[in-house]
Amino acid sequence: MYFDALTAAAIGDEITSALLGGFVQKLSLPTPESVAIEVYARRERRQLLLTAEARHPRVAFLSERPTTQPGLVTPFGLLLRKHVLDGVIEEIRQPVAERIISLSIANTTDGLNTRVWLDAELMGRHSNLLLLNGDRTTVLESVKRVTPQMSSVRAILPKRPYTPPPPRKGLPPHRVVPDDLASLGAQGKGSASLWQMLVSGISGLSPLAAREIVHRASGNAATKVNGWENWADLANETRRITALWATREWTPCIARTPDGVLAYAPYELTHLAQEAELESIETMSAAIEAYGGSLSGVVSHGQLRAQIVAQLEKRADRVRQRLASLEQQRSGSDDAQRLMEDGQLVLAYTYTIEPKQERLVLEDRTIALDPDLTPAQNAQEMFDQYKRRKRAGEDLPAVIEEAQRELALLAEYETFAALAEGHTELTQLRAELIAEGVVREGPEGAKAARKPATAKMETLTAPDGTRILVGKSAAQNARVVESGGPHDWWFHAREIPGGHVVARTGGAEPSGDTLRIAAETAAYNSAARESGAVEVVYTQLRNVRKIKGAGPGQVTYRNEHSVNAQPKDHASQ
Template sequence: MFDVLTMAAIADELSRTVLDGRVQRIGLVDPLTVAMEIYARGRRHALVASAGADRPRIHLVERLPSLDPALITPLGLQLRKFVRGGVIVGIEQQPLERVVRLSIAKRLTPHNDEPRPRAGGNERTGVAGSQTANEIENAVPGHDSDGSDRSGWEDEGQDDDSEGESDATFVHLVVEVMGRHSNLILLDDEGLVKESAKHVSPRMSRVRPIRPKTPYTPPPPQERPDPRRLTGPIAAALLETQAPSATVVNVLVRQLRAISPAMAREIVFRTTGAITATVADLGADDAATLARETRALLEPMLTDAWAPVVYRRDDLPVEYAPVPMAHLAASADPVPTPSISRAAELVEVDPGGDDAATMTHAQRRARLTAAIDAAAKRIDQRIASLEAQEAKSVEAEHHRIAGETIYAYLWQLKPGDTTLEVDGTTIALDPGLSGKENAQAYFQRYQKARGASRAIPELMEKAQTEAAYLDQARTQVAQASSFADLEALAAEWEAHGGTPVAEPGRKPGKSSRATKRPKAVLTIDGHAIFVGRSGRDNDAVTFDLAGPDDTWLHARGVPGSHVIVRWRQQGQAEDERTIGAAASLAAYYSSARTSATVEVDATRRRHVRRIKGAGPGMVTYRNEYTVSVRPASERELEPPDSAAPVATVGD
């Protein structure tokens, strides 16, 4: 959960621990990961910063990872010259962004022979930016500025790349933790890029190119309400513009600045007691509660009152947060942790500290979920962008009306007119154009806007279908009960184009996972019931195993598995008891598993169709009827044969 809340907690922790510390060692773990050893407050600290798309992060670790001396990159060379041996004089988080800046001051000399301090050196104290260039320049070689001796350390802090300069230099290491756009950027004191882990050309990003000797531009702030200042009326106004069926979690992610899916789920859970609540589920007072819980969740950013927690399932760390999260505690055991860095390390870093170390089942689930959440956030942003474009397309009609009005009142226009007033409506005119040319300009704008708007419905449908697939994938990952199920989901995710999830003993791009033919989970009176455990499974049970007259079931309106009843005899009448059991399974293998009752749709398989171009398991269906059931697993539904029907079939 590396969102703005976690980043704020990390920045506060770094300010308490490594500010005014000296960078003793720095190097690359891999091309996108930097590790450094910092001596501060009488002890060594190890810091890791990574721009890798799978696990971008910055936090302290228990021990310094193994550095790769054979790995030489332009960024690595610049860090060695300008950061190693320097002092961290400032730590700052960009407001409501996953961006933190470490400011480092260093005196470059022809022969920098400062030895490293003993572990028993005196504690140093300070605040952000407390050391000046004068203090750095006047520091006595072999001693800290407070006089503590450093002669007991081996000389790993030497800078043998110096070119004779004697002035103090300032550089800034900017760590941007933004999914696949993450980066490590070294700036000079004038804000020019010295080097970066990833180069971004103007062709790749017109707004934020990142190349050496170019000015650094921070990520532009989102033009959305600040959640720290959210009030009941503002929340109510936001909700009024949303469809009743929209989930409140998605509304918060799309409409508020810097709210991650995990933060949104916590806010909604605190407000309603469930993360699946829709706009229609909210009562009259819930907007005020939603605003209050949003401000409460972000309050530690102002007070520094962090309380890190690791959430364990099957005694394994699977999630973490800088403050207690009620929605995580509902399905995992919360364990208070001394620091947010330690919490992040327990979940983000493989046990044993080696890249080839075995990844646990629970950790793989957490990382796959994180990858899906990141993709879901991008889709939500795409949908929001399309909605904004759709709203702008309404203006096209105004352009047409303006053009027609100008033509109708050409007789009234004079050369150089800047406006046309008709029935209380003012139409802007270009004084350098004639009346006809002004009208034609409006018609051209109309045609351009109309042409752009034609593609919006198709793009919106594709984005919404992809969002539905991601919801389905997230549900199936959460409910995967075996290692094989989770591996199948990871293979499906990578095949679908998602961020690869590291796997022990396997190089990226190679898969050892084979798709197995689904087996019946339950048989009642000779009728076999199949449940899809992944998108591929859903396709297999629906279109490979089922005949046209078999029955297909799915929880209504929520992500979940496809369930098939393969009748003993094709075309026979549906059996009420079997349908009831299958519907209970469909409810159980859906995101509504914890509900008391769930509506489940059922139809003959011939009425189910794949959605062209969509992810595995995405379908449309018709001629359905609905049953209301209590969710139940196959274990709960096993014989005796005399058991009463789980549900009653109703049209």
């Protein structure tokens, strides 16, 4: 766990310089144990993540707005929306040698006049996010509630008195002298490593920082206590690292290997130089994001898009394999008639077949026989195989058609994932895929997305006042079709995955502008968005029919017209 007290100090400086006096514009819950706030400060919007996830608890800026779980509602999130959203960050605290970051937020909107503290306690599996009252005496809520039965030392429950985390034991890091370290060495086990001695004996030092100190003092991060005598060098290097709390001269660094980022720190990680490439990073947040992007449930838009596409491709591969197997079975069913003929020939030539004979050789064919069966039994076995293959052959066309429809629906979903623009569309698409059982997610995510929030259809207005409905997912496609009347006009890129578009003309022929805008919108919301021109079909909704047993938004149509349209985003105009 690399988010240690030194990292917390570096992050504290970074967010203080960027966010103090900033306005909290948006708030979201990427996971049940995380909160992301969008702050407008210094004429810039910044995304700040606070997460108590045990795998990688942290506070850091994000380069992109994180995705959220649609439908995720928690008591902590509700109170944040009441007291933090639309508030102003008045103060930021980060105690020396502690893994705690506190934001004081004042809110005077909607008749409120409150001041609360949002605390991030970043302590491994004991990490937590707390909302405290203005004088820091009472817990309003937390992402993890801790009952007295769970901890006799420090319960964390709503409306209970707030008790700060117990201070870390050990020597003050900035006052370490050689005699102190020699005393620690004498008290400990000689077989222990020096870095372990430093972690247990000096307040605020993490294993990563301790290894770096030992490496700088001895040339080997794994040096043992037993036999070590150069306590002066060890004390000097300890003070050199811990002096960062006073100098604030942070030099963010990551250690990168071919498999990813190994570690990060607000100082150079010289003890990892032999096994990784060291990179200087501009900010501490960027270093943390480089390390943590693949570890946490908190993901950016680009990461989520890639995850969705990968899951859809994986499922599509399985469907293709099943389709190939079905096609093979269909080719086998074509041989069913030959089995019937073979059985009849075996009966006709029974008198020529000797006991234990393995094949019947005729002029136009050779028929394999089971030597353990009589001619009549061999013939009956062939008749039975004929019946089984014939029955399978009768069912196969419908099964193959179902698999082909599923493949087409997956291609449609992949198109929507590629075209999704912004936070809401991606998170809603993910929720839709989970609810439809197209992709899977862990228990928490699946629970949160079981009833996804209904996304609003995009609505445009043509110059003549005609409303144009646009679908940007399979579920929205179904809603667009259901929302129109039988005499309204439906548009879709011909034989290309994409969104349904309906012009609500009430039965009248679409005007030139309405037809052009609807067609261009259908082209833009299709897999052919980057093409110069797209053929778009259009017909009245009475000619559009949902395919029985198919997925949402899958339809057939007739009596269509067509027009070539240039893909154009009319929603942004």
